[in-house]
Amino acid sequence: MIQELSYVGLASPRSEDWRDYGPNLLGAMLVADGPGGAVRLAVDDVDYRIEIHRAEADEFRYAGWGMANETDLHAYVDLLAGRGVDVHQGDQTLCREREVAELAWFSDPWGLRHELSWGKSATPNSFQPGRVMRGGFVTGDQGLGHVVFQVPDLVEANRFYADTLGFRLSDRIINDHFNIRFYHVNGRHHSLALAETPGHIGFNHLMLEYRHMDDLGRAIDLLARNDTEIVQTLGRHTNDLMTSVYIGSPSGLQIELGYGGLVVDDLSWVARTYRKPSYWGHRYTGNAMTKARGIIRSIA
Structure with missing residues (x-):
């Protein structure tokens, strides 16, 4: 698998x-x-x-x-x-x-x-962060991070990704604005999430997780200097407990920068349903309320 x-x-x-x-x-x-x-x-x-x-x-x-x-x-x-x-x-x-x-x-x-x-190529002790950091990124047996795709039909998408491909459900968020399912393949709470967006398909965001909260805070301090907007303010998610901020990128997709994500254990994990995506924060900024985020295309 x-x-x-x-x-x-x-x-x-x-x-x-x-x-x-x-x-x-x-x-x-x-x-x-x-x-x-x-x-x-x-x-x-x-x-x-x-x-x-x-x-x-x-x-x-x-x-x-x-x-x-x-x-x-x-x-x-x-x-x-x-x-x-x-x-x-x-x-x-x-x-x-x-x-x-x-x-x-x-x-x-x-x-x-x-x-x-x-067999992807790797070179031990080769990583050197591009800016001052305390601890680098959470990867190892959790992989790169997670990706979120927008799909037109979540029932059909779940049939393909879970039933056919074998992604394991972590939990879901359902309310008047969201219908999202989260899936794991290792200890990371989710490596994949699928958000239902009727009539559209695409790549919403990539999440990268820091090992230290200070590295997340420093990234937030650097946003203005790098002319990068906040799409969703600093907040903490209800399901994976990640403290994170969503920012723009040069190429349409959002980047979620996070710290402190939950690690799941398949022997004891039970999938839940949540109504709210965040305990606090993750407020959309003014531009984000009117501009679609992600590399998204309409489908017939």
């Missing part, structure tokens, strides 16, 4: 802006470019986990999900094929580009691309 969110890829006409945004604000490490001048960022000793390709419009390109080893990857691909998923084998060129030993990929019912791989 899937072990982690391993990497993400997007594309943007402002990909070059990530060379400053990634290190100077987020604290990520700028590493050597990918093919075609793609900007690559590391957040730990994995050689890179975030890649921004050059393009004429903001696009979500792929989410990379890590498997433990080649045996698990082959078994999982066979399982998905048996459940009717059209899985494609990545060639050696693609494997070299992603810096993995082996790769397969498929698309969800609305065309969002997911890649499965094992």
Whole structure:
């Protein structure tokens, strides 16, 4: 089964802006470019986990999900094929580009691309934060962080992501404004969340978690200097207990920067339903109330 969110890829006409945004604000490490001048960022000793390709419009390109080893990857691909998923084998060129030993990929019912791989390249003791930080990012056996997709039909999406792919439900938030389900693949409370947005599909945000509250606070202090807006103010979520802020990025999607997320244990975890997303905070700013956030497209 899937072990982690391993990497993400997007594309943007402002990909070059990530060379400053990634290190100077987020604290990520700028590493050597990918093919075609793609900007690559590391957040730990994995050689890179975030890649921004050059393009004429903001696009979500792929989410990379890590498997433990080649045996698990082959078994999982066979399982998905048996459940009717059209899985494609990545060639050696693609494997070299992603810096993995082996790769397969498929698309969800609305065309969002997911890649499965094992053996992603890493260099011990290589990570150096792009700005002063106390502790870096929470990764390790929790993977990169989490991604949130907006989907037109949550029932169909749950059928695909949970019943077919095997993502495990952590909990859900339902009220007059939200219908969101949260899924885990390891100890991180959720590596994936799906938010129902009828008539639309896309990538809402990527969450990165700091090891120290001071690193989150310093990021907030740096927002004005880096000409980056707050989309949702500092707050604490009800379900994963994350203290976080949502900020803009050069490329449409939001970045959630957090601290103190809950770790789940499948042996004792019980999924709950929440009505409110936050105990306190997470107030939308003025611009965020009128401008759609994320790399989102309408569908027929």
